[in-house]
Amino acid sequence: xxxxxxxxxxxxxxxxxxxxxxxxxxxxxxxxxxxxxxxxxxxxxxxxxxxxxxxxxxxxxxxxxxxxxxxxxxxxxxxxxxxxxxxxxxxxxxxxxxxxxxxxxxxxxxxxxxxxxxxxxxxxxxxxxxxxxxxxxxxxxxxxxxxxxxxxxxxxxxxxxxxxxxxxxxxxxxxxxxxxxxxxxxxxxxxxxxxxxxxxxxxxxxxxxxxxxxxxxxxxxxxxxxxxxxxxxxxxxxxxxxxxxxxxxxxxxxxxxxxxxxxxxxxxxxxxxxxxxxxxxxxxxxxxxxxxxxxxxxxxxxxxxxxxxxxxxxxxxxxxxxx
Amino acid sequence: xxxxxxxxxxxxxxxxxxxxxxxxxxxxxxxxxxxxxxxxxxxxxxxxxxxxxxxxxxxxxxxxxxxxxxxxxxxxxxxxxxxxxxxxxxxxxxxxxxxxxxxxxxxxxxxxxxxxxxxxxxxxxxxxxxxxxxxxxxxxxxxxxxxxxxxxxxxxxxxxxxxxxxxxxxxxxxxxxxxxxxxxxxxxxxxxxxxxxxxxxxxxxxxxxxxxxxxxxxxxxxxxxxxxxxxxxxxxxxxxxxxxxxxxxxxxxxxxxxxxxxxxxxxxxxxxxxxxxxxxxxxxxxxxxxxxxxxxxxxxxxxxxxxxxxxxxxxxxxxxxxxxxxxxxxxxxxxxxxxxxxxxxxxxxxxxxxxxxxxxxxxxxxxxxxxxxxxxxxxxxxxxxxxxxxxxxxxxxxxxxxxxxxxxxxxxxxxxxxxxxxxxxxxxxxxxxxxxxxxxxxxxxxxxxxxxxxxxxxxxxxxxxxxxxxxxxxxxxxxxxxxxxxxxxxxxxxxxxxxxxxxxxxxxxxxxxxxxxxxxxxxxxxxxxxxxxxxxxxxxxxxxxxxxxxxxxxxxxxxxxxxxxxxxxxxxxxxxxxxxxxxxxxxxxxxxxxxxxxxxxxx
Numbered sequence: 015x016x017x018x019x020x021x022x023x024x025x026x027x028x029x030x031x032x033x034x035x036x037x038x039x040x041x042x043x044x045x046x047x048x049x050x051x052x053x054x055x056x057x058x059x060x061x062x063x064x065x066x067x068x069x070x071x072x073x074x075x076x077x078x079x080x081x082x083x084x085x086x087x088x089x090x091x092x093x094x095x096x097x098x099x100x101x102x103x104x105x106x107x108x109x110x111x112x113x114x115x116x117x118x119x120x121x122x123x124x125x126x127x128x129x130x131x132x133x134x135x136x137x138x139x140x141x142x143x144x145x146x147x148x149x150x151x152x153x154x155x156x157x158x159x160x161x162x163x164x165x166x167x168x169x170x171x172x173x174x175x176x177x178x179x180x181x182x183x184x185x186x187x188x189x190x191x192x193x194x195x196x197x198x199x200x201x202x203x204x205x206x207x208x209x210x211x212x213x214x215x216x217x218x219x220x221x222x223x224x225x226x227x228x229x230x231x232x233x234x235x236x237x238x239x240x241x242x243x244x245x246x247x248x249x250x251x252x253x254x255x256x257x258x259x260x261x262x263x264x265x266x267x268x269x270x271x272x273x274x275x276x277x278x279x280x281x282x283x284x285x286x287x288x289x290x291x292x293x294x295x296x297x298x299x300x301x302x303x304x305x306x307x308x309x310x311x312x313x314x315x316x317x318x319x320x321x322x323x324x325x326x327x328x329x330x331x332x333x334x335x336x337x
Numbered sequence: 338x339x340x341x342x343x344x345x346x347x348x349x350x351x352x353x354x355x356x357x358x359x360x361x362x363x364x365x366x367x368x369x370x371x372x373x374x375x376x377x378x379x380x381x382x383x384x385x386x387x388x389x390x391x392x393x394x395x396x397x398x399x400x401x402x403x404x405x406x407x408x409x410x411x412x413x414x415x416x417x418x419x420x421x422x423x424x425x426x427x428x429x430x431x432x433x434x435x436x437x438x439x440x441x442x443x444x445x446x447x448x449x450x451x452x453x454x455x456x457x458x459x460x461x462x463x464x465x466x467x468x469x470x471x472x473x474x475x476x477x478x479x480x481x482x483x484x485x486x487x488x489x490x491x492x493x494x495x496x497x498x499x500x501x502x503x504x505x506x507x508x509x510x511x512x513x514x515x516x517x518x519x520x521x522x523x524x525x526x527x528x529x530x531x532x533x534x535x536x537x538x539x540x541x542x543x544x545x546x547x548x549x550x551x552x553x554x555x556x557x558x559x560x561x562x563x564x565x566x567x568x569x570x571x572x573x574x575x576x577x578x579x580x581x582x583x584x585x586x587x588x589x590x591x592x593x594x595x596x597x598x599x600x601x602x603x604x605x606x607x608x609x610x611x612x613x614x615x616x617x618x619x620x621x622x623x624x625x626x627x628x629x630x631x632x633x634x635x636x637x638x639x640x641x642x643x644x645x646x647x648x649x650x651x652x653x654x655x656x657x658x659x660x661x662x663x664x665x666x667x668x669x670x671x672x673x674x675x676x677x678x679x680x681x682x683x684x685x686x687x688x689x690x691x692x693x694x695x696x697x698x699x700x701x702x703x704x705x706x707x708x709x710x711x712x713x714x715x716x717x718x719x720x721x722x723x724x725x726x727x728x729x730x731x732x733x734x735x736x737x738x739x740x741x742x743x744x745x746x747x748x749x750x751x752x753x754x755x756x757x758x759x760x761x762x763x764x765x766x767x768x769x770x771x772x773x774x775x776x777x778x779x780x781x782x783x784x785x786x787x788x789x790x791x792x793x794x795x796x797x798x799x800x801x802x803x804x805x806x807x808x809x810x811x812x813x814x815x816x817x818x819x820x821x822x823x824x825x826x827x828x829x830x831x832x833x834x835x836x837x838x839x840x841x842x843x844x845x846x847x848x849x850x851x852x853x854x855x856x857x858x859x860x861x862x863x864x865x866x867x868x869x870x871x872x873x874x875x876x877x878x879x880x881x882x883x884x885x886x887x888x889x890x891x892x893x894x895x896x897x898x899x900x901x902x903x904x905x906x907x908x909x910x911x912x913x914x915x916x917x918x919x920x921x922x923x924x925x926x927x928x929x930x931x932x933x934x935x936x937x938x939x940x
Contacts (some may be wrong), residue, residue, distance in 0.1 A: 032771050044787045152378070155927065159920035161869050163876050163892060164912035167901055175902050182898045275776030279873050282896060293779055294877065297786045309783060312776045320774070 022324055026317055033313045034090075038083050041302045041309075049075065050300075052099050073097060086306070096303035100296060105303050109292055113311075115185065116277060116288035118200065122208035124270060127216045132262065135223025139231060140250055150220060157217030166210040166283035173206060180206050183285040207284040211277055219262070226258040233257075271316040373932035382924025389918045393729035402723040404884040410439055410482065410527075410568075410650075410690075411710065411718035416906050417456055418709040421692060424454040429700045436480035437689035438498070438525075440709065443485050444702075449474025451487060456709065459483055464497040480689060481525020481543075481566070488520060494532070502528045504543030511540050526550070526566030537561050537576055550584045557581060567609040568650075578603030580616060589628040590614055597624055608648035608688070610666065615653050617646045623655060631667040639663055647688035649706060654686045654693060662686065664693075670707040679703050713906035716894060719884075721906055728886035729914060732875075735802050735887070736867040742806025743867075744813060744860050748852075751817025755825070756844065766818070769811040778873065781808055785879045794885045801880055805867055813859045820852045854933040861926030865919040872915045888915045 053065045070076045074085050089096065094104075101108035138147040174182040186203040188196035230236065231254055239249045278290030285291075289308060296304040363371075373379055420440055431447040441455030443465070453465040461484075468475075468487075475495075477488040484498030484505045494515070496505040504525070507515065511532075518534035525531075529543030529550055538553075539561045545551040548569060561581075563574040570584030580597040582590050589612055596602050602618040609615070613627030613634060621642025625634045631651055641659035648654065652666030652673045662683055664673045670691060682697040691707035712722040750769070754762040784804045792800060824830065825848065833843050874880035875889025876896075883890060888911040894900050895908035 029771055155923055159923050160916045161872050167908055171901050275778045278778050312779050313774045316774045
């Protein structure tokens with residue numbers, strides 16, 4: 015198993031290098047000059063040019079692209095993500111808070127879709143062909159087809175504007191609150207975006223859980239369990255569900271990546287100060303270093319999820335390890 | 338019991354026929370089709386898709402929407418085409434005046450009763466009902482763009498309607514002045530109101546900060562007899578019959594013809610379009626001035642003398658003593674096309690903003706001009722309905738082309754990887770893995786912001802299609818590669834090889850047909866996904882650019898909660914259309930997959 019894991023991780027190295035090169039040159043081909051955002055443009059021309067040249071030298075923008083790439087990689091390895099021209103701060107400090115906010119929202123959403131999809135998926139499989147099953151089949155296909163922003167807007171309209179249960183958008187302000195109060199405040203703010211974010215992924219995971227469960231239910235050991243006269247509850251929750259859970263967990267690992275990618279729209283709808291929001295600000299402000307870091311973060315996340323998924327499969331299916 | 342017998346009979350008939358007939362072999366294509374069409378959800382999906390498709394591609398060419406047309410005054414107008422729906426009670430009454438606001442019309446009869454029709458906004462309708470039940474009678478009525486001013490016969494000025502700028506509320510100091518001097522004339526303009534007192538002073542209040550329209554020049558004091566509000570200016574007739582202009586500086590309306598100011602003619606009435614004005618003197622002559630757009634300044638030839646004049650935002654009308662009637666100017670909304678009934682019998686024409694009304698000798702009122710927006714208007718006063726139709730064309734086309742690009746790349750890469758294997762397979766699959774590793778949305782946003790900065794609308798649309806296509810092929814390439822790897826090991830390929838067929842013939846004739854099913858299913862599912870992605874991109878502002886509409890960028894406005902709260906037609910309609918389209922395509926795709934893979938029916 016360790017050997018398989020090692021091999022899998024080693025095979026990622028060329029991919030990571032290729033991604034970093036690809037991303038670096040994509041970013042560098044962006045039009046617009048980031049230095050323009052750093053220097054007061056109303057300065058006298060000669061002063062302005064001097065300042066711009068100073069910043070260029072400081073950020074290494076005056077060197078050749080290849081040099082710049084190696085400089086970037088070098089500092090990346092040392093843990094230095096570069097300087098954000100937009101936030102006028104180190105990238106790592108600028109994206110810390112948005113990253114935390116995004117993680118909160120994504121975990122809220124993940125927890126929600128985990129619970130709902132397992133409950134609905136298992137029940138649909140057990141009640142295959144019945145009303146419950148077909149109802150959720152339709153719900154999940156609608157869920158795939160609804161744009162995220164529409165779900166968000168509908169939730170805002172009904173639950174924030176009409177009923178007033180939740181805030182319309184924005185971030186919680188928890189200054190001076192006790193731990194418990196601020197937790198409740200976060201929950202109040204996070205519920206609508208988390209539901210919005212989970213609708214799309216729920217539709218996939220429900221189907222996945224249902225099919226995994228159906229596969230397991232047709233296995234011989236379930237028949238054996240039935241023939242032993244075990245109660246249906248024990249069969250489903252103790253025998254079948256445990257076996258169906260492993261592929262489900264692996265698919266949820268990959269759902270994390272999808273969530274982070276899809277969170278951009280949700281964050282925009284709810285004015286949530288997360289990494290998606292930061293990404294859009296960085297694009298509009300031509301902030302290369304933040305952009306690079308964000309895209310690299312997404313790529314790492316997705317590769318990591320792929321590895322987790324592969325390990326999951328390897329755990330389930332020993333044949334994979336032998337290949 | 339009866340039905341049971343029937344059923345039994347049918348079964349007997351059927352089995353009898355089957356026994357006699359040879360077994361009919363249905364082709365696989367037919368089986369798939371029958372399987373496909375037999376599902377209820379698939380049929381719903383097909384009907385939905387056809388509905389959306391015809392909405393977009395049949396209505397589109399009929400409407401032929403120009404993204405640059407708008408009616409700025411109708412910002413956030415509510416859905417409805419009832420602006421010209423004349424109150425039936427009015428017909429046949431002795432109507433002495435008809436005044437229109439943007440979305441409504443108010444009429445006054447000789448008995449002093451008010452009538453109202455059009456959009457029921459700002460509580461005007463309720464107020465009118467309330468007034469008609471009260472014993473109050475009115476002698477004069479005027480409409481601003483969103484409010485109404487009415488003077489009762491005992492001298493009270495009632496103002497009601499939109500009051501954002503306090504135009505429907507007389508300020509205390511003005512109220513006392515009006516009470517002291519009495520009311521001679523009044524009018525409503527674009528969010529402002531004005532009164533001419535019996536001492537010939539002009540007083541203006543309401544939305545005045547931006548235009549300074551309340552600064553009445555000192556040489557107007559004690560001279561104003563009548564005032565007419567245009568959108569940006571006020572044109573007045575002085576007590577000596579000459580004309581003066583005030584309000585927004587630099588307006589073409591300031592260039593008044595000389596004989597209107599030197600006292601040689603005595604002006605009795607004034608009307609104005611958006612940027613031009615027309616005056617009528619006591620001899621029955623008309624004079625025009627202002628902007629020459631729509632050839633408004635060219636007065637048509639007429640016989641006799643002009644009896645009355647009227648105007649809308651884009652056109653003028655005159656009625657002569659010989660009964661002739663002339664309309665000229667822009668024919669937007671059919672404003673310059675007289676309805677047939679009107680050309681046969683018309684006593685007087687009233688016009689305001691975007692509507693003309695004509696009263697026949699029997700008192701029948703006919704209206705023509707702008708009826709309203711079927712599905713409302715957006716922040717720039719653009720018709721949401723036309724934008725939905727035209728935006729659908731953009732969204733559906735981008736999705737389709739993107740899917741064609743991604744399918745082409747996916748099939749080719751998958752086939753090359755599957756057949757040639759070795760290092761090429763490795764390289765291509767690594768490439769797919771790399772593209773797959775970076776989540777779609779962030780990369781698509783980044784790419785579209787890079788490639789599409791200095792492009793025109795068409796190039797930008799093409800770039801979005803390519804970005805979507807280039808990022809979206811990896812899944813299909815993997816499927817195709819996997820399928821080829823498994824197909825090529827099958828016996829029929831071995832047989833073909835042993836018969837000495839060329840490699841290319843084997844690929845095209847024997848293996849390709851086996852992956853076509855997969856490709857078609859993948860195409861439908863990706864089409865739905867691309868529709869959603871395009872709307873997401875445009876929603877974020879990285880897709881199709883304004884003013885060209887797409888369903889996604891129509892929703893950009895809904896990033897503000899005020900729009901979500903107040904203007905439902907701006908966000909629900911495009912979002913519902915995207916959802917319906919994606920849903921129908923997904924239903925069709927699901928149905929296709931089930932129909933082509935009989936095993937999936939077991940699940």
